[in-house]
Amino acid sequence: GESVGLHLPTLSVQEGDNSIINCAYSNSASDYFIWYKQESGKGPQFIIDIRSNMDKRQGQRVTVLLNKTVKHLSLQIAATQPGDSAVYFCAEIISGGYQKVTFGTGTKLQVIP
Amino acid sequence: GAVVSQHPSRVICKSGTSVKIECRSLDFQATTMFWYRQFPKQSLMLMATSNEGSKATYEQGVEKDKFLINHASLTLSTLTVTSAHPEDSSFYICSARESGTKNTDTQYFGPGTRLTVL
Numbered sequence: 001g002e003s004v005g006l007h008l009p010t011l012s013v014q015e016g017d018n019s020i021i022n023c024a025y026s027n028s029a030s031d032y033f034i035w036y037k038q039e040s041g042k043g044p045q046f047i048i049d050i051r052s053n054m055d056k057r058q059g060q061r062v063t064v065l066l067n068k069t070v071k072h073l074s075l076q077i078a079a080t081q082p083g084d085s086a087v088y089f090c091a092e093i094i095s096g097g098y099q100k101v102t103f104g105t106g107t108k109l110q111v112i113p
Numbered sequence: 114g115a116v117v118s119q120h121p122s123r124v125i126c127k128s129g130t131s132v133k134i135e136c137r138s139l140d141f142q143a144t145t146m147f148w149y150r151q152f153p154k155q156s157l158m159l160m161a162t163s164n165e166g167s168k169a170t171y172e173q174g175v176e177k178d179k180f181l182i183n184h185a186s187l188t189l190s191t192l193t194v195t196s197a198h199p200e201d202s203s204f205y206i207c208s209a210r211e212s213g214t215k216n217t218d219t220q221y222f223g224p225g226t227r228l229t230v231l
Binding site: 009034036041042043044045046049089099100101102103104105106 | 117119145147154155156157158159162204206208210219220221222223224225227
């Protein structure tokens, strides 16, 4: 299943399928990006990050893709599991200084068993 | 990994009272901490940046006299919601940036504090 940026706040996928969550960031000066997972009633949990000198980074079951030309990030989750159900936020940061984190609007991922 | 705690996790108070929320970095020092506010089904909105030993920097539209921030040590920042009203009911989350390490870009988030003002 695939979300279409910020206008589709909920993404439902079958367990075992791959998920793709998209995010459009706003500031072309941002050079560091993070995906966070937030479960209900909890704080954000770091998933994976990427710097602007890269266009792809892989973790365990997760991959982040960065397209600076169109200011677009995506998070790919392989073999989605029920425990992946949460809200996912992309965050953009300008390194240096106070490094303020600006969060995207988020996408809720629902995994159907 | 680095752990950030918040206390209390939930608080219910009467309108007009003040509420203090603590944010602690448990196993690292944090020169800078951040306070966020999150309404239901919405994203996190940065309220202020808290720097140890100096005044906090507030985001536009955030009343500094209403949301008092104190960052008295490298492991503790507090947010006090003064004269709370029902519209202040929200989920307040802090984050901390580790000082003195190679990777100072990563922020570690606390578990959040649910404030309900009656």
